[in-house]
Amino acid sequence: MAAIAFTPQVQRPPLSLFSTPKTPKPKTRVSLQPSSSSSSTSQLSYDPFVHQLAESLDDSLPSSSSSSSSSLQSLRDSSVQTVLSTPWPTRKDEPFRFTDTSFIKNSQITPISRPPSFPTTPDDTQFPSLDIVDGFLVNLSNLGELPNGVFVGSLLELSDETILKRVSEFLSTSSQGDLFWSINGIGAPDLTVVYVPAGCRVESPIYLRYFANEGGDIGSPKLPLSNPRVLVLVEKGGEIGVIEEFLGGDGDKAYWVNSVLEVVVGEGGKVRHSYVQNQSVNAAHIKWTSVRQESASTYELVEISTGGRLSRHNLHVQQLGPDTITELSTLHLSAGDQTQDLHSSIVLDHPRGYSRQLHKCIVSHSEGKAVFDGNVKVNRYAQQTDGGQLTRSLLLAPRATVNVKPNLQIIADDVKCSHGAAISDLEETQLFYFLARGISLEAARRALVYSFGAEVIEGLPYPWIKTKVESQIKELLEGSS
Amino acid sequence: MALSVFHHPSLTLPSPPPQPSPPSLRPSPSNSLQFTLPAPRPLLLLLRSSRPNRRHSSLRAGLSSAVDSPPQTSGSQPEKKLILQVRDLTAVIAESKQEILKGVNLTVYEGEVHAVMGKNGSGKSTFAKVLVGHPDYEVTGGSVVFKGQDLLEMEADERSLAGLFMSFQSPVEIPGVSNINFLRMAYNAKREKLGLPELGVFEFYAYLYPKLELVNMKTDFLDRNVNEGFSGGEKKRNEILQLAVLGAELALLDEIDSGLDVDAFQDVAKAVNGLLTPTNSVLLITHYLRLLQFIKPTCIHIMENGKIVKTGDISLAEALEKDGYEAIAKPH
Ligand SMILES: Nc1ncnc2c1ncn2[C@@H]1O[C@H](COP(=O)(O)OP(=O)(O)OP(=O)(O)O)[C@@H](O)[C@H]1O
Ligand SMILES: [Mg+2]
Numbered sequence: 001m002a003a004i005a006f007t008p009q010v011q012r013p014p015l016s017l018f019s020t021p022k023t024p025k026p027k028t029r030v031s032l033q034p035s036s037s038s039s040s041t042s043q044l045s046y047d048p049f050v051h052q053l054a055e056s057l058d059d060s061l062p063s064s065s066s067s068s069s070s071s072l073q074s075l076r077d078s079s080v081q082t083v084l085s086t087p088w089p090t091r092k093d094e095p096f097r098f099t100d101t102s103f104i105k106n107s108q109i110t111p112i113s114r115p116p117s118f119p120t121t122p123d124d125t126q127f128p129s130l131d132i133v134d135g136f137l138v139n140l141s142n143l144g145e146l147p148n149g150v151f152v153g154s155l156l157e158l159s160d161e162t163i164l165k166r167v168s169e170f171l172s173t174s175s176q177g178d179l180f181w182s183i184n185g186i187g188a189p190d191l192t193v194v195y196v197p198a199g200c201r202v203e204s205p206i207y208l209r210y211f212a213n214e215g216g217d218i219g220s221p222k223l224p225l226s227n228p229r230v231l232v233l234v235e236k237g238g239e240i241g242v243i244e245e246f247l248g249g250d251g252d253k254a255y256w257v258n259s260v261l262e263v264v265v266g267e268g269g270k271v272r273h274s275y276v277q278n279q280s281v282n283a284a285h286i287k288w289t290s291v292r293q294e295s296a297s298t299y300e301l302v303e304i305s306t307g308g309r310l311s312r313h314n315l316h317v318q319q320l321g322p323d324t325i326t327e328l329s330t331l332h333l334s335a336g337d338q339t340q341d342l343h344s345s346i347v348l349d350h351p352r353g354y355s356r357q358l359h360k361c362i363v364s365h366s367e368g369k370a371v372f373d374g375n376v377k378v379n380r381y382a383q384q385t386d387g388g389q390l391t392r393s394l395l396l397a398p399r400a401t402v403n404v405k406p407n408l409q410i411i412a413d414d415v416k417c418s419h420g421a422a423i424s425d426l427e428e429t430q431l432f433y434f435l436a437r438g439i440s441l442e443a444a445r446r447a448l449v450y451s452f453g454a455e456v457i458e459g460l461p462y463p464w465i466k467t468k469v470e471s472q473i474k475e476l477l478e479g480s481s
Numbered sequence: 482m483a484l485s486v487f488h489h490p491s492l493t494l495p496s497p498p499p500q501p502s503p504p505s506l507r508p509s510p511s512n513s514l515q516f517t518l519p520a521p522r523p524l525l526l527l528l529r530s531s532r533p534n535r536r537h538s539s540l541r542a543g544l545s546s547a548v549d550s551p552p553q554t555s556g557s558q559p560e561k562k563l564i565l566q567v568r569d570l571t572a573v574i575a576e577s578k579q580e581i582l583k584g585v586n587l588t589v590y591e592g593e594v595h596a597v598m599g600k601n602g603s604g605k606s607t608f609a610k611v612l613v614g615h616p617d618y619e620v621t622g623g624s625v626v627f628k629g630q631d632l633l634e635m636e637a638d639e640r641s642l643a644g645l646f647m648s649f650q651s652p653v654e655i656p657g658v659s660n661i662n663f664l665r666m667a668y669n670a671k672r673e674k675l676g677l678p679e680l681g682v683f684e685f686y687a688y689l690y691p692k693l694e695l696v697n698m699k700t701d702f703l704d705r706n707v708n709e710g711f712s713g714g715e716k717k718r719n720e721i722l723q724l725a726v727l728g729a730e731l732a733l734l735d736e737i738d739s740g741l742d743v744d745a746f747q748d749v750a751k752a753v754n755g756l757l758t759p760t761n762s763v764l765l766i767t768h769y770l771r772l773l774q775f776i777k778p779t780c781i782h783i784m785e786n787g788k789i790v791k792t793g794d795i796s797l798a799e800a801l802e803k804d805g806y807e808a809i810a811k812p813h
Binding site: 427428429430432433434435436437438439440441443447448450451452454455 | 613614615616636637638641642647649652653655656657658662663666667670671674707723727
């Protein structure tokens with residue numbers, strides 16, 4: 001519980017909710033005092049809790065004077081300004097109407113301040129892979145095979161001036177973000193950069209493994225917070241695959257991963273994105289994926305989220321030119337006392353865009369919940385857009401809940417768009433077909449539930465991750481039935 | 482310029498809505514949709530072992546009469562094993578309680594082929610589906626003994642494992658489940674019942690391959706989802722393939738000959754003939770003489786308004802083919 005009542009006048013609460021590093025360093029960067037000249041609206045939205053959080057994040061960061069982090073610094077500066085006028089979301093705010101973030105607020109949030117010593121097990125794929133532990137990039141492997149001109153690694157290690165310049169162009173121009181986006185902007189200790197130069201097709205995908213090392217034990221109010229941040233920048237005609245896997249870590253630890261991925265796809269370029277989230281059942285997983293697509297570019301996403309007590313994915317795709325292709329498919333499974341939430345928006349401002357979105361969720365636990373808010377906006381100049389959106393939910397337990405809001409806004413007049421929502425239990429005639437062939441009801445249910453999700457899983461572009469996800473899902477479904 | 486803002490206009494709900502309690506569906510203020518599954522779980526199949534106990538007494542009646550009464554059908558030898566005995570079977574549609582089967586009697590011995598004919602809507606498919614335990618129907622009276630066991634006491638999967646097979650008149654499509662996986666699940670369920678180890682993918686394929694030839698089906702069909710996008714004829718072949726894989730002491734074939742082209746008809750008829758052995762029995766539901774000329778039936782039953790009103794030999798089907806149901810209407 002948030003035991004302290006904040007009032008806007010109080011600059012510092014009598015007790016700090018956030019543990020700060022043992023050796024506080026002098027703050028040189030930003031004043032976190034709300035400016036006295038701020039307008040009445042920002043006064044109204046001033047939230048002392050958020051102020052405290054921002055301050056503890058700022059304190060937690062190692063002070064760095066490296067010049068290559070100047071773009072990180074400007075990101076922090078602009079994020080601080082935003083955060084100070086953004087209150088913690090409540091269920092009165094439309095984007096959080098069905099998603100309760102209060103357990104995060106009521107925990108003792110501890111920003112993780114030092115690079116952890118964490119033995120990551122080598123992955124058995126031969127792909128170039130990066131291990132990000134508690135928001136810190138700690139390990140890189142198999143990068144030798146990457147073509148010339150491709151950069152994969154920490155921004156702090158990036159020395160190429162042209163790439164640096166490109167990165168800084170995108171880093172500070174924050175777009176549609178919410179409070180969590182800005183919190184990441186303050187708290188990200190580093191930026192992992194994946195840069196693909198013009199015309200370069202990278203054959204093997206980049207495998208990003210996110211580990212959570214620090215975590216509160218069950219019953220403890222501690223909630224260590226990490227802010228991983230990655231930028232994928234693909235220049236004109238470049239192509240790459242990116243796999244993001246958020247792993248559970250040991251046991252049922254409580255932690256908060258507040259992750260941001262930015263993707264820029266240059267003209268005619270292509271990014272194939274796989275996102276697999278299997279974090280601890282006590283974790284808060286908040287994730288932003290912000291995509292900018294230039295003309296004739298392609299962005300494909302396959303998301304499989306099964307972990308977390310609260311998992312919220314904010315997905316924003318902005319079209320910057322005509323003839324783009326966007327394909328998004330998502331499978332959410334709530335097999336425990338958990339919420340899986342996808343808030344997506346696709347903004348089409350240019351002619352002849354093609355977009356397809358498939359959202360599927362399975363809620364197989366009485367306390368389980370799934371939330372989907374999918375907005376597709378077809379603006380005035382987006383003529384001849386071909387847009388489709390479909391959401392299907394499978395509720396398998398009494399009191400299981402979904403809130404779905406597919407929503408298509410069309411202002412252009414020459415477009416082809418369709419959408420639909422269906423909510424169902426398993427088809428009885430299908431179950432009977434199994435029984436009539438001697439297959440038990442339990443096996444039939446399992447096969448049908450699994451097949452519901454298979455449509456999304458099939459879209460994962462690499463067999464090994466497909467196999468891995470398949471067995472995770474099967475295990476979770478078995479455990480919850 | 483047209484301005485249109487859609488908020489989930491097409492909301493498809495499952496049809497029919499789950500029984501018995503309809504789920505609560507409440508649109509909430511800003512055009513979002515909240516859906517909560519009511520407790521308890523509405524699935525009929527989950528409510529299965531809730532059959533009346535009186536079945537036990539009818540089982541005894543069924544068994545003793547099987548010993549006492551001489552076989553009703555001509556041509557069957559007294560020493561032949563009784564496979565199926567249906568007595569005064571009545572059944573209603575579970576939802577509406579409308580009675581469809583109004584006292585069906587039928588006895589099938591080992592190795593026999595029975596045909597059931599009758600006008601559209603007379604209850605033939607319902608009869609077959611009730612025998613395999615379809616949840617759309619509720620048995621209200623009578624008895625069914627299958628190989629000495631009370632069939633009505635058994636779950637649908639147990640009936641199948643006991644050797645009863647029905648090919649559906651219109652088999653359902655199952656997206657997301659491949660045909661070969663489905664077949665392997667079914668075959669392994671059968672093996673498990675027999676105490677045999679499961680067959681892996683490759684072993685199963687070796688077992689399956691000759692069966693494919695039997696029904697003249699291409700291997701492509703194995704990787705496709707069960708019945709999804711299959712043509713009418715392909716669905717029929719697929720049903721027979723399942724029969725060939727699983728085997729059955731009694732196969733109920735519901736209009737296996739409908740909607741087939743000339744070649745498919747030959748394939749299916751041959752396959753069914755090939756599956757017939759002196760110990761297998763078949764109950765064919767058909768509208769046409771053609772299949773009956775191919776697969777010589779022991780006897781032919783005419784169903785009318787939920788009852789078997791006439792039983793005879795092939796001449797009954799010939800008369801039907803020639804002059805329609807009027808020709809064989811009861812003389813009085
Ligand atoms: N689940 C059901 N719900 C509603 N009505 C049903 C259901 N099942 C059967 N009926 C009705 O029961 C009657 C018998 O149907 P059935 O399918 O058994 O006929 P049939 O003899 O197989 O006909 P056909 O030759 O056309 O296949 C029909 O009037 C049908 O509409
Ligand atoms: Mg019928």
